Amino acid sequence: xxxLKRRLLDLIIYFGLxxxxxxxxxxxxxxxxAVLAVxxxxxxxGLLPEKAERLFSPVRWFxxxxxxxxxxxxxxxxxxxxxxxxxxxxxxxxPGIVKIKTTLKSDEAKAFLANSITLTPGTLTIDIIDDWLYxxxxxxxxxxxxxxxxTRDIAGRFEVTLRRVFD
Amino acid sequence: MTVIxxxxxxxxxxxxxxxxxxxxxxxxxxxxxxxGVMVVGICGVFGVVTGRDFYLNIAIAWAxxxxxxxxxxxxxxxxxxxxx
Amino acid sequence: xxxxxGLAPIILISTGVIFDLVGALGLIxxxxxxxxxxxxxxxxxLGTFLVLVGVLVHSGWNAxxxxxxxxxxxVLWTSPTGSHALARGxxxxxxxxxxxxxxxxxxxxxxx
Numbered sequence: 001x002x003x004l005k006r007r008l009l010d011l012i013i014y015f016g017l018x019x020x021x022x023x024x025x026x027x028x029x030x031x032x033x034a035v036l037a038v039x040x041x042x043x044x045x046g047l048l049p050e051k052a053e054r055l056f057s058p059v060r061w062f063x064x065x066x067x068x069x070x071x072x073x074x075x076x077x078x079x080x081x082x083x084x085x086x087x088x089x090x091x092x093x094x095p096g097i098v099k100i101k102t103t104l105k106s107d108e109a110k111a112f113l114a115n116s117i118t119l120t121p122g123t124l125t126i127d128i129i130d131d132w133l134y135x136x137x138x139x140x141x142x143x144x145x146x147x148x149x150x151t152r153d154i155a156g157r158f159e160v161t162l163r164r165v166f167d
Numbered sequence: 168m169t170v171i172x173x174x175x176x177x178x179x180x181x182x183x184x185x186x187x188x189x190x191x192x193x194x195x196x197x198x199x200x201x202x203g204v205m206v207v208g209i210c211g212v213f214g215v216v217t218g219r220d221f222y223l224n225i226a227i228a229w230a231x232x233x234x235x236x237x238x239x240x241x242x243x244x245x246x247x248x249x250x251x
Numbered sequence: 252x253x254x255x256x257g258l259a260p261i262i263l264i265s266t267g268v269i270f271d272l273v274g275a276l277g278l279i280x281x282x283x284x285x286x287x288x289x290x291x292x293x294x295x296x297l298g299t300f301l302v303l304v305g306v307l308v309h310s311g312w313n314a315x316x317x318x319x320x321x322x323x324x325x326v327l328w329t330s331p332t333g334s335h336a337l338a339r340g341x342x343x344x345x346x347x348x349x350x351x352x353x354x355x356x357x358x359x360x361x362x363x
Contacts, residue, residue: 174268174271177272181275181276182278191346196337197278197284197287201278204326204330205295207322208298211322212306220313223314226319226322227318230326231325233333234325234330234333237333237336240340244343247344
């Protein structure tokens, strides 16, 4: 998608955000919002990544919604996990930093994978270097050598949906 | 709703304990970040209690500023060495 | 003062506040920066998200509800990003891990 179209999409997003935030169709407010949206679309560097035409693919949106619901489910599980660990008198934790290899290619997919991993039970992404994610895990497995099992436990449940959304 | 507000503010004070006692500066940064997110919730509850929507404007602005402040604190921490 | 708050918003907001308090308790009880960051990020993010969704359910689709929804999405999006930045900053600054820590692959690989 070329630059002009992406800038136009930026403009529409800024204007929509303005309308949602002010939540009135008073003509003065709308005119100010339109002028500001044009200024921002010209002055700021692009909001959207290169392959922005993927925004119009309904299949990707379908998988994004599936991903959102699975994410909400795992966030709730994670919260009960923290509840158990914090309220237990002996603090049953066994922390460590492990590294996992992701099969996702694009940067956006990796960023969303890192955020998803942070919000799910017992894991916190610390850094991404190329294809390797360094993850702080609050309850590390017994066998640390089995890298595939670690990757499957931490990232497997999200890679399936994120690959269909971004790659 | 008063009880809920009281509990939220108590949570903020629990974070302030970590700000005061945290052994290393990153501990304090984490606690400050947590307080920032909690204050967004407090603004939302204030909006419900008073029935006015400008508290939610404060909540959005606070969320933006807390995020940028956290990133600035993290960048500051990267440049320093804290060994105990 | 409008005190007419329905049952569903009360339940959502109360659950959110309970998770907020668990996060703050984890911040006090857990032993090192990274574990504290885990508890604080997960619980406080979901807690604030639930509080704001409760505000949305209470007020419906008007100015207040939309702003609460935008703030909720924003918190859900940026809170984990901020915690990555803090964890990375703390590790680079050389904050030691808790003595019960099993393994530190990040230090082995980057030497920091």
